Amino acid sequence: MMVKESNKATPRAIVTRNRILSAAEHLFTTRGFAGVTMREVARRAGTNVASAHYHFGSKEGLIIEMLRHRIAPINAERLRLLKEAKHHSGGKPLKPLIIFKALLLPIGQAATGSTGPDSRFMQLVGRSFTEPASFLEKVHRRLFRELSDIFMVELRRSHPAAREEDLFWNLHFVVATMLGALANHRRLVPFSSGLCNDQNVDEMIQRLIVFAGGGFTASIENAKAKANQ
Amino acid sequence: MMVKESNKATPRAIVTRNRILSAAEHLFTTRGFAGVTMREVARRAGTNVASAHYHFGSKEGLIIEMLRHRIAPINAERLRLLKEAKHHSGGKPLKPLIIFKALLLPIGQAATGSTGPDSRFMQLVGRSFTEPASFLEKVHRRLFRELSDIFMVELRRSHPAAREEDLFWNLHFVVATMLGALANHRRLVPFSSGLCNDQNVDEMIQRLIVFAGGGFTASIENAKAKANQ
DNA sequence: CCTTTTCTTAAACGGTCGTTTGAATAATAA
DNA sequence: TTATTATTCAAACGACCGTTTAAGAAAAGG
CATH class of the missing domain: 1.10.10.60 (Homeodomain-like)
Incomplete structure (x- = not known):
């Protein structure tokens, strides 16, 4: 080797x-x-x-390099968007929707290649998280650890009263929603009997941002209400 | 054979x-x-x-039978809970949270076996949706088509003003969230540096219901607002 | 009992896998 | 040019795969 x-x-x-x-x-x-x-x-x-x-x-080496080659630019764009939003807000905490936009928009950009929407690539990313191959976990840690830390900092700033535990849980759900939606994107077409289209990636990302933001906020509010009761 | x-x-x-x-x-x-x-x-x-x-x-036959053997009882329980809720509401449309409870609670029950929480099984279900094996798609259609139709009917009744397309998109997101959360459940522990536990399946399901309900409602409201503008 | 069907088993079949070898070819440096 | 290094290639290696065969053991039926 x-x-x-x-x-x-x-x-x-x-x-x-x-x-x-x-x-x-x-x-x-x-x-x-x-x-x-x-x-x-x-x-x-x-x-x-x-x-x-x-x-x-090796085959593993090829897979790792392929993932890194595709995911690294997406994560760089995520950090760029987040920094841009922070600069734009002038030091004030960011709204959850803005944070999730920075997290989700770059995926849509990456999946909208020059040769039309490449929704298959989104499946690959989603799938790479559910494959049991242990070598993938190391790759993911290396590729996403720093990113998720940075996004957690921003969520903490925007929800200073929330419990740390609740923030972790709900960011986890947002990511899970994103990965699940990416991985199962194709199923929407037969599921809706053709009513919904899987070619319009941007539409999906926009809907995803609203859904994730709504779920996150609802869950945080719910936790707050429980703590106050 | x-x-x-x-x-x-x-x-x-x-x-x-x-x-x-x-x-x-x-x-x-x-x-x-x-x-x-x-x-x-x-x-x-x-x-x-x-x-x-x-x-x-064959190997495929074994996998199919194993999935059917585990998933069929879960789906039966989902339908039972939904029917029970309908009977309890006396003909009035069900709230989204009630509908999603019927969809999500049985998963938690199935994953809380007699030998402690079997969170690995949840991974398997989530993964079975993202594996590219084509024979799995037929199994899923057979196992989930009727179920999703029935749940769609209930969502339509609870949101008579919503567009069909939006209902499909958001039920799809709810399912994607569920599958993504199930498949990536284990990652929460290292991601939160041990702060969040993956052993308490019931807690996750409860949080998941709130998150999914909040995301669904937020997205439907967003679509309504867009249509009215 | 004996016959027939159901089930289990060891052994093999044909094929494909990831990986390696060693020689040939292309690029670079001197 | 020649020496050296970097890259490609056909071929092979050894292991393991899903599946089948054929014969025997266990159970059921008469």
Whole structure:
């Protein structure tokens, strides 16, 4: 296992690497991690299995790198939006809806590629959280720990009277709602007998923000009412 | 492939069948569908692979039967609670919170077994929706189509002014929230640095009901406000 | 009892998997 | 150019997969 640790990269090698990466993204997205073989990825990338192992070391390495490659820009955009909102509010606590906008909008942007809405990618992200593969947990911790800490700080500022425990629970629900909605997005069409469309990603994100914000606020209020009774 | 179509079942055969079923549930629950082999299931059940194939025909057949065996009673309880609530309300439309209680409480009951909370099973249900295996979609349609139709009828009655499309979207979100929360339940503990507990399933369900109800209502109100503007 | 059906078992089948090897090719440096 | 390194490739390795076969054990029916 001799992963290419970015020494001197031949132009052609970079091309190959990217071809493997995007082939992997397409295949893992539509068929899951266990349902795709390295041979299929290599064939779709126009190369062979040894090349994929040369660049990524293993199947796990390929999956991790693919997720990182896609998720890191989304998280950067989330932090950018949050910082922008903070700057715009002039030091005052942010409303929950603003916070959740910063959390959810970048997902929609990422899923609205140049070739039309890529709602399959949203499935992949949602699924990557429910797959039992233990190596994914480390990736998620590395990719999301800092992000969730920062968002928790903002929620605390906007709800100074709320109990820490309740904030954790409800941010957890917001994230779970987001992941569940992303992962099960496709099911909406047959479920609604075609009445609802899964192609309009932006509409879903907008609805999701309202839903998550309403759920969060209702739950926090409920906890407050219980404490006061 | 000669599935046992319930002709005459020897007592010992029933025992074997149940041992395979519960071994499968434990293993698939902790390691996912693709991560478990028929040999492992058979070994844990104290028998061999051919026996498992004799009783369930194939790995898919075993998974389907395991899911059906667990989910069917939950759905029956959901319908019972809904009918009970309707009888209690005397023909008047049900409040969303009551409807979602009927939808969510039975999950908590199922996950609170005699041997302590079985939060792993909730993961399995949540995961079964995000696994890309196509054969699962048929199972889900068969297991959940009638149920969701009935719950939609009740939501329509409680929101006669709402657009059909909005009701579908928001019931979809409620289900997505439930599945996402179930599937990612375990992550709450490390995420909250141990502050929140994942052992108290009932607490989670109660919080989930409030969250889902709040999100649903907020989103419906938002749609109404948009239509009126 | 004997016959027939139901169930269990060890062993094998054909195939595919992730990974590795070693030689050939392309790029870079001298 | 030549020496060195970086990359690609066909082929193979060893392991494990889901499934089937065929024969025997257990149970049921007569």
